[in-house]
Amino acid sequence: MLWTLFKTFFKIGLFTFGGGYGMISIVKEECIDKKKWVTNDEFVSIIAIAESTPGPIAINMATYIGYKQNKLIGAVVATIGVVLPSIIVIYIIAKYLNDFLNIKIISDAFFGIRIAVSIIIIRTAYRLIRDELKSSNNKFLTMTLFAIYVLIVLYIDLFNVNISYVAIILSAIILSMILILIGVDKANGIS
Amino acid sequence: MVFLKLFLNFLIVGAFSFGGAYSAIPLVKDVTERFDMISAESIADFVAIAESTPGPVGVNLATFVGTKVSGLPGALIATLAEILPAFVIMLLFSIYFRDVLQNRKFRFALSVIRPCVVAIIMAVGISLFIDNTELYIAINTKSIGENLIKGLIISILLIVIMKLYDYIAKKRLSAISLIVFGAIFGIAINNLI
Numbered sequence: 001m002l003w004t005l006f007k008t009f010f011k012i013g014l015f016t017f018g019g020g021y022g023m024i025s026i027v028k029e030e031c032i033d034k035k036k037w038v039t040n041d042e043f044v045s046i047i048a049i050a051e052s053t054p055g056p057i058a059i060n061m062a063t064y065i066g067y068k069q070n071k072l073i074g075a076v077v078a079t080i081g082v083v084l085p086s087i088i089v090i091y092i093i094a095k096y097l098n099d100f101l102n103i104k105i106i107s108d109a110f111f112g113i114r115i116a117v118s119i120i121i122i123r124t125a126y127r128l129i130r131d132e133l134k135s136s137n138n139k140f141l142t143m144t145l146f147a148i149y150v151l152i153v154l155y156i157d158l159f160n161v162n163i164s165y166v167a168i169i170l171s172a173i174i175l176s177m178i179l180i181l182i183g184v185d186k187a188n189g190i191s
Numbered sequence: 192m193v194f195l196k197l198f199l200n201f202l203i204v205g206a207f208s209f210g211g212a213y214s215a216i217p218l219v220k221d222v223t224e225r226f227d228m229i230s231a232e233s234i235a236d237f238v239a240i241a242e243s244t245p246g247p248v249g250v251n252l253a254t255f256v257g258t259k260v261s262g263l264p265g266a267l268i269a270t271l272a273e274i275l276p277a278f279v280i281m282l283l284f285s286i287y288f289r290d291v292l293q294n295r296k297f298r299f300a301l302s303v304i305r306p307c308v309v310a311i312i313m314a315v316g317i318s319l320f321i322d323n324t325e326l327y328i329a330i331n332t333k334s335i336g337e338n339l340i341k342g343l344i345i346s347i348l349l350i351v352i353m354k355l356y357d358y359i360a361k362k363r364l365s366a367i368s369l370i371v372f373g374a375i376f377g378i379a380i381n382n383l384i
Contacts, residue, residue, distance in 0.1 A: 112377020
């Protein structure tokens with residue numbers, strides 16, 4: 001079990017390009033679709049918590065999933081697994097390859113990798129919202145929230161507005177409290 | 192003493208970089224200014240390398256600065272300090288999450304927060320695509336850049352492969368395979384066109 005946990009998170013660390021969001025796709029495939037270690041709902045909830053707490057999302061994911069599989073030792077093993085590829089690769093680059101990004105074949109490959117990563121992230125988000133809609137008791141509310149937030153975040157990203165994702169999630173938390181106060185949770189029985 | 196200094200500095204980075212790697216970059220910049228052996232110009236290189244190599248950007252930055260300051264021990268200490276706050280917070284959360292989840296109001300709140308989180312993922316994917324293909328620049332200058340054409344060709348190739356695999360093998364092409372195909376197409380297109 002511990003070895004599988006280590007291997008899985010090592011693989012996740014090795015193929016995470018372009019920040020935490022690229023990793024989300026690989027974690028979903030490895031830990032939800034293949035191994036069923038966590039549910040979709042749990043997974044998206046962890047992302048929300050990961051975004052609102054400090055540190056890299058990959059570490060949050062590894063700690064949570066590792067703990068769920070094998071308590072403290074599982075959390076430690078998964079976290080070591082996810083950071084080990086970084087340590088090895090970056091150590092070698094920092095030590096021996098000073099103009100790493102100027103090597104032509106590498107910069108060419110990264111151009112393609114970046115395009116692939118953006119497509120993978122879009123595909124994962126599409127599948128997550130599709131599953132969310134399937135299990136939602138209030139599809140109208142889920143879809144409206146999703147559409148509005150996509151537009152807001154796109155606006156923020158493309159026009160370099162200085163609002164962090166933490167603030168965005170905070171606004172959703174406040175909104176959920178308002179909806180609970182006016183009794184929407186009872187009316188629709190969302191679970 | 193340099194180890195303690197490295198540890199404390201990256202502990203602060205780990206504890207204050209909210210919401211992904213991009214908030215870690217300015218904090219790491221502050222850290223490097225406290226170590227004499229790192230020049231200001233090399234920070235931009237650090238970030239470029241940390242973003243394009245595998246692994247979380249924050250961890251990559253910590254390993255990089257740690258290695259430059261004092262070799263492998265430095266790399267390990269800086270990385271440990273960087274991940275420690277996230278690890279501890281998530282551990283506490285993992286222990287108590289199941290209990291909190293029993294609460295119906297909390298479950299409702301999560302059902303409102305989740306579409307927002309998935310929306311962030313979707314928007315990040317779209318804006319990364321726009322950045323990488325320089326689509327935004329193309330719209331503003333009303334001229335089609337070389338990277339836009341190359342990027343679109345790679346995207347079309349990737350989507351065709353995805354659909355073909357889906358059709359023939361009756362299952363989804365994994366994210367990792369798509370990354371490998373992306374690298375191959377990137378090399379091919381930059382050397383053939």
